Amino acid sequence: GAVVSQHPSWVICKSGTSVKIECRSLDFQATTMFWYRQFPKQSLMLMATSNEGSKATYEQGVEKDKFLINHASLTLSTLTVTSAHPEDSSFYICSAEQGQSYEQYFGPGTRLTVT
Amino acid sequence: QQQVKQSPQSLIVQKGGISIINCAYENTAFDYFPWYQQFPGKGPALLIAIRPDVSEKKEGRFTISFNKSAKQFSLHIMDSQPGDSATYFCAASNTPPGGNNRLAFGKGNQVVVIP
Numbered sequence: 001g002a003v004v005s006q007h008p009s010w011v012i013c014k015s016g017t018s019v020k021i022e023c024r025s026l027d028f029q030a031t032t033m034f035w036y037r038q039f040p041k042q043s044l045m046l047m048a049t050s051n052e053g054s055k056a057t058y059e060q061g062v063e064k065d066k067f068l069i070n071h072a073s074l075t076l077s078t079l080t081v082t083s084a085h086p087e088d089s090s091f092y093i094c095s096a097e098q099g100q101s102y103e104q105y106f107g108p109g110t111r112l113t114v115t
Numbered sequence: 116q117q118q119v120k121q122s123p124q125s126l127i128v129q130k131g132g133i134s135i136i137n138c139a140y141e142n143t144a145f146d147y148f149p150w151y152q153q154f155p156g157k158g159p160a161l162l163i164a165i166r167p168d169v170s171e172k173k174e175g176r177f178t179i180s181f182n183k184s185a186k187q188f189s190l191h192i193m194d195s196q197p198g199d200s201a202t203y204f205c206a207a208s209n210t211p212p213g214g215n216n217r218l219a220f221g222k223g224n225q226v227v228v229i230p
Contacts, residue, residue: 006158032215043204043220044159051215093158102147102208102216106158 003027004096006107013084013114021079021110023094029074030096034104035067038091050077084114118142119207121221128228134192136224138205141186145207147216150179150190153202153223162190195228202226
């Protein structure tokens with residue numbers, strides 16, 4: 001149980017284009033999902049907290065107009081990187097919180113490369 | 116400001132040995148302490164978590180020891196296997212009622228188990 005999927009697993013896009021990443025909880029409902037960014041050999045950096053049906057809460061220093069988050073249902077959250085630039089290249093990982101357990105289950109990650 | 120500090124940065128263990136990773140935290144309001152395992156190119160996987168009301172929790176070969184007064188907790192991997200070679204992250208959070216469990220992650224420890 002507690003499986004989280006992400007799509008796509010990797011994407012290459014040209015500078016200036018937008019990319020959408022999907023995060024789904026497959027076997028449980030997630031009121032809260034989180035989006036992280038991870039650079040090579042570094043820790044996870046929380047970008048935003050996403051609650052179903054409401055606006056995402058962004059961490060300090062994260063541009064909300066650049067990283068658009070939508071949490072339309074209890075099993076789906078999306079992250080759209082708008083007008084992507086090479087510095088946005090990174091490993092993006094989502095997680096979903098399972099009910100009242102506070103346990104977070106992570107997706108497999110999406111490798112974004114902006115050329 | 117690093118809210119959770121891990122040590123050592125990397126660890127090499129012989130197969131069958133015990134791997135021990137330590138974490139220290141500052142925020143006394145933290146009440147949830149999970150450990151995650153991450154393989155290259157994959158999302159983190161929840162290994163085991165503990166709350167401050169117990170001093171130790173064991174699941175299979177993985178044990179968390181928790182010292183509330185010292186504000187430290189550690190992960191012990193018994194009978195370490197080459198398949199345990201991965202990066203391990205500790206995390207901590209103050210679990211608010213209703214969810215939104217924002218985790219603070221340590222920098223990670225790379226564990227290598229040699230045959």
